[in-house]
Amino acid sequence: MNYMELLGALAPEAIVVLTALVALAVDLLVLRQAPQNARQVVAVSITAVGILAAIIALSVAAPSPPWMDGLLINHSTTAFLKQTLLVLALVAGILSIQSRFTQHTGEYVTLLLLSTVGMMLLVSSDNLLLMFVALELTSLPLYVLTAFNKESPSSSEASLKYFLIGSLSAACLLFGISLLYGLSGGITWTQLATTLRAGSEPIVYLALILTLIGFAFKVAAAPFHLWAPDVYQGAPTPVAAFIASGSKIASFYMFARIFMAALPGTAGSAAWSGATPGWVPLVAALAVVSMILGNVAAIAQRSVKRLLAYSAIGHAGYALLAILSNTEQGMGSLLYYVVTYAVTAMGAFAVVNVIERDVQAPNGESLTDFAGLSRRSPLLSLCLLVFVLSLAGIPPLAGFFGKFYIFIATAQSGTSQGLIWLVMLAIGTSAISLYYYLQILKQVYVVESVGQPTPVQLRPAESACIVAMACTVLILGCAPNWLINRFSPNSTEVRRAGVITKPSTTLELAAEIHPRITAPLGTATGLVQKRPQFETTTANAQ
Amino acid sequence: MRMLSDIPIAFLMIAAVTLVSAVCAMSLRNLVHCGLCLVLTFVGLAATYLHLSAEFVGFAQVLVYVGAVAILIVFTILLTRNAEVTLSPVSQSSLVGLGIAIAVCGSLVLPLVTSPSLRRLPAQSLAPDAQVQRIGEKLMAQYVIPLEALALVLTAAMIGAVVIAMRDDPERNDPSPSPQNQKDTGSVSNSPAGTALNSSSSTSSSQRP
């Protein structure tokens, strides 16, 4: 046990905390009387420097063995997720420049960064104790950030609801954790996984339910979604964007980790015929309710932020499918899905942020504020088109492959297509979802704006962010393998070891046709396979 | 098998006091009374810890919650003088609430009483080895990361409390009065909200689609 080594392992988090404190100090001590805009620029610049430093620290850090009972896990997946979280936090910071929702710039940036630290700790812990603390560290700044717009009563109202419901769910989670500890006698994943089995004891299920509720709240899965529409609408838009993106990534990752890695013995099955109790059917119930409620209720919304909230509930339903598939592939699909979703949602909120600043509506924007956007800012509307179509799951955008990957993983996980009913439901609801996404596009492209269309004011940094995110969504859709390989099982180990397995060719037809029999799960993923450039077959395959 | 009679009478009494005071803290009309009931709840919890031989946690509960937090709450209530609440604390949908409460309570209690592992008596005494020194060593060595994270949680909470409680200077925000203020005139609260309580007015009518 050496504090310096520990500091080395925690260097990225430490850098972010330092950045937060420096930003606060500079803002409060030096720039107290400076104009608001200058304060915002300085605070975000400091944040940018700190975040870049942390990203560099993450990319150079060597993977370390787990620290102290899995209190700290560092490997390439966590490093990548942390980098994504940091980038999202930076974008949320950039989006808030020039917005008028608060005078407390330093505090805003500090809380944003502290929440990011919470998320970073959350993705790198295999331990119930740190998991809970990190979850609180993530949530508490978000509650406060939601209330940052003091001119809007709905901001405070949303914050209060978020806080109280959040406390309720935290209480449930804590109860669940304590039961898990009491039943297993340990707080690390390995201890839990070796002791807990699905058996005759109903108390195990009670522990599962309570733990599940805590996470269902965090990821806004119905019926624990009630806070989401209010918070998305009431919170300042950059904050809502961060809640919808960063917080989702961290919570979903931990959600999947705790159930897949720590509680594999209590999984059960959600197959259409022959379901067995465990957490999988519970997650399936949440997924079904979320997909239906989120996608159907979104149709009736008139505010884009509220609509995005309901769509987020629907998306949480799809992501839950990945969790309940309970395989390595499910984990990969979940990560691909939440990362691409986070970028897309962040982008959509960024566009909403611009519009909101433009219309200056007292109660947030509404769908009609987007009318005629294509004539007011073609660039912005093109980016919004990319984000919305990606959310709707139209190929070749990232959103499609996210869903597709999840459907594949889910369809494959059940024995003899037992989970195909969930996939059917998911595809059906995603077909419904196109309806309300098209309503946004109809406003943007078809409906005329009221009065003379004036160009939308866009700041360079903001538009650079939006365009970059739109390009990311497009590129991840056109070349999904890059991101998928980062999350696919064993890819990191294989890459590090430099193992190159025998290249497979399409000529080995038997192996290709029945890969499930001949090739074990994921052996060949992550390798650059040398395929022949082309091959010729006769027209008649006989 | 443990029956109800096996449960120590002391525990039952403590539990009863804790529960009743918690219910009172939730439902009494006078906020000062509510605060005092909360103190009683905290005391009950401390007693439970002591009963389980967790001395350190028990005393910490008394010192921190009873001694500091609850007293702070009572002072805040007294200073803001909003103690009397005129509205009925019982909701109209109390029957539904009662039903759901019973359902939840049942679903929580049922697994507890039917689980075999909870009926077994522990083989040896479970009194934790809870010397303060050991706890300190653990916290500074093995659990130093959660400890640091908790420090950050407290920092965030403090900054948040200051931000929410601080009264914004209306002129500082923007040189030109934002149209938001002008349009808001007819609504519930025109002045920038001063405290969390003031600002959390119900605006359900204004934000609905």
Next chain:
Amino acid sequence: MEHDAVQHAVQSGSKIQDLAWLVLFLPLLGSVMAWFITRRDRVLTTVFTLGTVILSFILSVTLFAVFGAASAECTPFQFLHIGDLKVDIGLHLDALSTLMLLVVTGVASLVMIFSTSYMHDDASYSRFFCTLGLFVFSMLGIVLANNFVMMFVFWELVGVSSYLLIGFWFERPAAGDAAKKAFLSNRLGDFGFILGILMVWSAVGSVNFQEIQASLIKNPAAMGVWAGLAGLLVFMGAMGKSAQFPLHVWLPDAMEGPTPVSALIHAATMVAAGVYMLCRVFFIYTVPAGWPPALSFLGDLSAATVVAWIGGITALLAALTAVQQNDIKRILAYSTLSQLGYMVMAVGLGASTGNPSASMFHLFTHAFFKAMLFLGAGSVIHACHHEQDIWRMGGLWKKMPVTFWTFAIGTAALAGLPPFSGFYSKDEILATALEANPILCGLAVLVACLTTFYMCRLVLVAFFGTTRTESAEHAHESPRSMTIPLMFLAVPSVVAGWFPVGEFIAGHFGVRSHEGVGRVVAQEGIGPMLTMILGGIDHALFAPFNHNALAAFLGLFGVLLGGSAAWALYWNQARDPLPGLFTNLSRAMRKKFYFDEIYDSVFIPIHDTVACIMAWFDRWIIDGLGVRGIHGTIEIVGRALRLVQTGNLQTYAFLFAAGVAFLAFIALQ
């Protein structure tokens, strides 16, 4: 041997097939460059977009000559490797895809040339051409895809670009609504399509067409109980894109788009994508029928039979509807629907003989004459100052000779009059139907009769008789750039049927056809086929009568019947006599058999009601409406504590707790 030469070229790595990448990406490159660089300049935009498409066409001809006989595949990069699922972006070249390449790039080039003058005055000229380029790219992607996933990706891209093109004149609300309707109906079909893809993949273990085919040949029962369902679900994709009953409602509305779009997308290419896809994945329709236990009552009913019947119903309904339409574009739209139904029926019927070549043949000829008819209609509409009602035209044949003659050729081809191309392809369908299912054959003859009837009605009313309105009076022939594509399209409309395309395709499907042409072509390439055709053109002309005379005479009988009925009813008429004769039937036809009304009165209210209930439910939760309803009149005074006590939060807490109880119920029941 030419065959050997080709093989040699392929194996020595000269990579002729990599030209396919150029064919695919050139249109995209042209649009992107035009959009980002030369958007302001019409001439340069035209050069970029049209030039790349024409280049694509030239390359396609090369590819057709080389790979029409041999098939080849290029797999240059991995796209998506997820566990067992390996998706590589690769292009597959064979008889089917190269033929389709020719159709798509050829028709697209001509339509774009036509558009240069048709769209000349439009403010969004550049946007139109860029979107067309995007569409051509996506369509070529469908044609060249070597696996299901890639095809699905381009499938959706086609949906998006057609959404943009239908809604091109978004100033018109009808155009926006039509675009949305098209997108949503397509999406409904795609719901089934992707599910079908997942099903095929999970049953066979691959998404690559070649691999699926190979394993299905090795073990026809590989799909087991999923065979029927997977076939139907994949067919749903085709139903959306090829506008089959009951998802056909979007196609007539899609005529709100510019006429060249109707010609390219809604006549020649996009709507044919469904038929093409069915032929591409034909192997999943030839396996023995199987149903999961829940659907076991379906017994031996194969997916292909359902496909055939849906095609037949679509063909009949659309033909009946077309009889009483007055909008020139709508008549053509319904005729397209009806012909698509024909093709789909042919695929379904072909499953019993293992040979869907008749549908591809008809797709091939139909693409030319229907595109020409649409462009001709565009020329008429252009000349009559955007008048689309045929009863407000009349006597145009003298004023617009080129348009009239090409339109007449198209009509003859569509009706199926020998020696125009439509006769030969339609005859193959009739012959297939006669072999496989006599009832459907009778239905097909009826449709052929109706087709002739409504097309003759269109020509007689619009081009003959007296000039009925002012705008028709002042009509004059369209400019050169519009008539030249018409003339270009007229040639294949006449002669396309003389080539034994059907047998050529049959060769691809490994069917030894009666004359052996297919086999010859498959083995020796295109060259011998050409010499054979040129040498024995008279033989080709009378081929239908030689191989199945009954089918040919039945078809001819239908044509003559329909034509003479139209002549008797519509020669020199000032208004439509049919409503007087059959009041109810004609009203039903005019109202498109009330499909839109049925959908509006069934689906939309259900949809709205569910959404409203959900929203109301959620608003109740969020608003605490039950609470607010009682307190509604009381002034809001309570601030935060009141909120906590009687407002939303308590309701939230209730529902939170209800959620807990719900989960507990699931776990503990």
